[in-house]
Amino acid sequence: MTAPGQEEPAKGYVTRPVDRWRHGESSHESDFVAEEVPVAMVYNGATFAVMMATPHDLDDFALGFSLSEGLISDPSQLLQLESHALIEGIELAIRVTDNAAGAHLEKERQRLLPGRSGCGICGTRELEQAIRHGEAVGEGQVMTRDALERALQQLQSRQPMNAATGAVHAAAWANREGEILLVREDVGRHNALDKLIGAMRRGGFDSGDGMALVTSRASYEMVTKATSAGITVLAAISAPTALAIELARSAGITLVGFTRPGSHNIYTHPHRLQPPAPQETP
Numbered sequence: 001m002t003a004p005g006q007e008e009p010a011k012g013y014v015t016r017p018v019d020r021w022r023h024g025e026s027s028h029e030s031d032f033v034a035e036e037v038p039v040a041m042v043y044n045g046a047t048f049a050v051m052m053a054t055p056h057d058l059d060d061f062a063l064g065f066s067l068s069e070g071l072i073s074d075p076s077q078l079l080q081l082e083s084h085a086l087i088e089g090i091e092l093a094i095r096v097t098d099n100a101a102g103a104h105l106e107k108e109r110q111r112l113l114p115g116r117s118g119c120g121i122c123g124t125r126e127l128e129q130a131i132r133h134g135e136a137v138g139e140g141q142v143m144t145r146d147a148l149e150r151a152l153q154q155l156q157s158r159q160p161m162n163a164a165t166g167a168v169h170a171a172a173w174a175n176r177e178g179e180i181l182l183v184r185e186d187v188g189r190h191n192a193l194d195k196l197i198g199a200m201r202r203g204g205f206d207s208g209d210g211m212a213l214v215t216s217r218a219s220y221e222m223v224t225k226a227t228s229a230g231i232t233v234l235a236a237i238s239a240p241t242a243l244a245i246e247l248a249r250s251a252g253i254t255l256v257g258f259t260r261p262g263s264h265n266i267y268t269h270p271h272r273l274q275p276p277a278p279q280e281t282p
Contacts, residue, residue, distance in 0.1 A: 012056035012161045012168070012185060034167040036187045038089030043071060043102035054161070054168060054186040055090055057195045058083055061186075062092050064198030068225040071102030075201050136252040140208040140232030143176045145264070146276045148235060150178030151213055152259055159215070161185040171196040172213045173205060180213075181205070189216035190225060197229045207231045218257055220244045227251040233272055235259045240267055 018031040039053045041062070048071065053061065062081050066072045080095040096102040151174035156163075158180055159170045171192040173182040182203065184195035193214060200207060211233035214222060218236035220243040226234045227247070234248070235256035245267045248255035254272040257265045266273055 011164075012054045013165050032164040034161060034165040034187050040089065040091045041065060041094065042091055043094050043096055043105055046105040048102070048105055050089075051188070051191060053188060053191045056161070056186075057184055057199070058090070058092060060184060060195040060198035060202065061191060062094055062198065063201060064194035064196065064225075064229075065191075066094065066096070066102060067201065068194055068197055068228045070228070072096055072100045077102075135227075136250070137227060137230050137232045138208045138252075140254070140272055141176050141210070142272050142274055143178075143211065143233070144276050145273050147174070147176060147178030148211065148256070148259065148264065148273060149261070150174075151180055151211065152235075152261065154178075154180045155183075155213055155215070158183045159185060162215075168192070170213075170215045173200055173210055174213065175210045181210075189214060189219075190221050192216075193222055193225050197225065197231075200229065211235055213237075213259065217241070218244045218248075218255060220247055223247045223251065223253060223255065226253060235264065 013032050013034050015030045016033050018029055020027050020029050035054055036052055037055050038050050039055065039058070040050045041048045059081060063075060063078060066078060072078055077097045077100040078094065079097060082093040084091040084093060094102065151172065155170065155172055158172065161168045162170060162185060168185045168187050169189040169192045170183055170185045172180050173196055174180045182196060182199050184192050184199055186192040186195060196212065207230040212226060212231045213235045215237045217238040218234065218240035220241055222236070223234065223244045224247060231253065233254045233256070237259055238257065240255055240257040245255060248268045252269060254269040255267045256273070257267060
C-alpha cells in the first residue's frame with residue numbers, strides 16, 4: 001500500500017509530493033494525505049459490501065459495522081477476523097456464528113455498489129433497507145451543557161490524522177463529565193462512527209453513560225448507527241437533516257447540532273442536557 005520511505009499505513013495517512021504556491025512563491029514539498037482504500041466486508045465467504053475507508057483501526061471497524069448493519073447482534077457472534085491486503089484494497093474476512101444474520105446473507109441483502117466515503121447506503125437495492133428503524137435507546141444519563149463544552153474543547157487535539165491531513169472525520173466518546181475517552185478517525189463520517197462503536201463494545205463502555213461527538217453533519221445514517229449502539233446523546237459539529245431529527249425523536253436520542261464553542265442547538269429530547277447549576281452568591 002505504501003512505498004518505502006513513506007509514512008506507515010497504520011497512521012492512516014501517507015506522504016505525497018506537492019508543488020505548493022504561497023504568496024507568489026512556489027516550493028516543491030512533501031504533504032501528508034489521508035489514505036482511502038476499498039475495504040471489502042466478507043461474512044462467512046459472502047461479500048456484503050465494499051466500503052471506501054481509511055485502513056486504520058480495522059478491527060474496530062469490522063465489529064462496529066457488523067453491529068450497526070445488523071449482521072451480528074452481539075460481539076460474541078463475531079468469531080474470527082482476518083485482514084487480507086490485496087492489490088485492489090483490503091478484504092476483511094469475518095467469520096460469524098450460524099445464528100448471526102451475517103451467516104445467512106441472501107443475495108438481495110448484498111450491496112451491488114461500493115459504499116463511498118461520503119455515503120452510508122450506496123448500493124442498497126431496497127427502500128426498506130435504506131431506512132432502518134431500530135429499537136428505542138434507554139433512559140441514559142442527564143449531563144450538563146458544560147460537559148458538552150469540555151468535550152468539544154478536547155476534540156481538536158485528539159485528531160492526529162486530521163491535524164496532519166485536514167481530510168478526515170472523527171467520532172469521539174466522552175463520559176458524563178465531558179472527558180473524551182475514545183476517538184476514531186476515517187475519511188467517511190459513518191466509518192468513523194462505526195469504528196467508535198466497535199471500540200466502545202470492545203472496551204466495555206456503557207453507551208447510555210456519556211455522549212458521542214462527530215465532526216460532521218448529523219445525517220440519518222449517523223442517527224441510525226447511534227441507535228443501534230444504544231447511544232443516547234449524539235452531538236454533531238454541523239447541521240442535522242430533517243430525517244435525522246425525526247429518527248432521533250422516535251428513537252429517544254438527544255440530538256445536538258451546530259456544536260460550537262459557546263453555542264449548540266438541541267433538536268430532540270433536551271432533558272439529558274441541563275444548564276449548569278447556578279452558583280450561590282456569598
